[in-house]
């Protein structure tokens with residue numbers, strides 16, 4: 001499907017691996033210039049090489065920690081200068097640590113808020129004037145299916161990510177009609193984060209091998225498998241395109257049907 005994104009400019013926060021990188025790759029395949037940020041220099045270089053090999057547009061990879069307000073503002077500014085504009089913002093983030101309520105202290109709560117909520121606030125605040133000046137664009141936030149149904153031992157994800165949904169719904173009203181704002185709610189996808197968790201479970205002796213460990217993550221998923229990051233990325237690119245021109249304020253689960261609530 002031609003998404004009609006050829007020549008547009010997009011940025012993806014925390015986009016050097018996993019779901020962020022898959023979203024950047026889908027936007028690059030659709031013809032966008034794409035900028036990503038992350039902290040680790042090797043991951044940045046690998047992401048830049050992969051995106052350059054993916055599409056014909058320009059690629060920018062910037063070292064920036066999304067919990068650092070100045071670094072985030074710098075990333076948005078460098079993207080706008082390099083691409084001479086900005087049409088699409090995609091926000092991803094690192095995953096907050098797992099843990100129960102009683103294991104989680106104030107520092108963990110505030111860090112999760114900076115990582116998951118303030119990173120979106122600051123990115124959108126910095127990007128909005130340019131998107132508005134260009135006559136409009138899109139924002140897509142990558143959150144988690146935990147905003148619909150809480151997941152055991154993930155109190156930070158369950159509680160803090162809901163702030164992103166409240167923010168997304170607010171922006172979908174304040175920024176419309178020029179800017180459409182939506183969210184995707186991923187279920188389990190086979191990114192580095194899941195690979196590490198599966199490998200740790202195999203090492204603990206919870207599973208005989210990686211395949212068995214991965215199969216455990218697909219339990220309760222009607223499609224009987226975890227997602228490929230590409231599948232999430234393509235949903236993000238579609239939401240960013242005019243093919244989804246009447247979607248605004250939607251929180252779209254991408255989870256193989258794992259979420260039971262409507």
Ligand SMILES: NC(=O)c1ccc[n+]([C@@H]2O[C@H](COP(=O)([O-])OP(=O)(O)OC[C@H]3O[C@@H](n4cnc5c(N)ncnc54)[C@H](OP(=O)(O)O)[C@@H]3O)[C@@H](O)[C@H]2O)c1
Nearest residue numbers: 014016017018019038039040065066094095144188189191
């Ligand atoms: N994968 C899943 O199944 C799944 C399901 C539901 C929700 N999610 C959520 O979706 C988001 C992405 O998950 P993922 O699986 O794609 O993770 P991932 O494979 O671990 O990738 C995380 C990416 O974020 C970057 N990052 C992390 N912390 C950062 C920071 N402070 N500043 C800048 N960049 C940062 C990482 O690069 P550096 O470390 O080099 O900075 C990396 O590029 C997370 O919030 C996760 O909780 C994932």
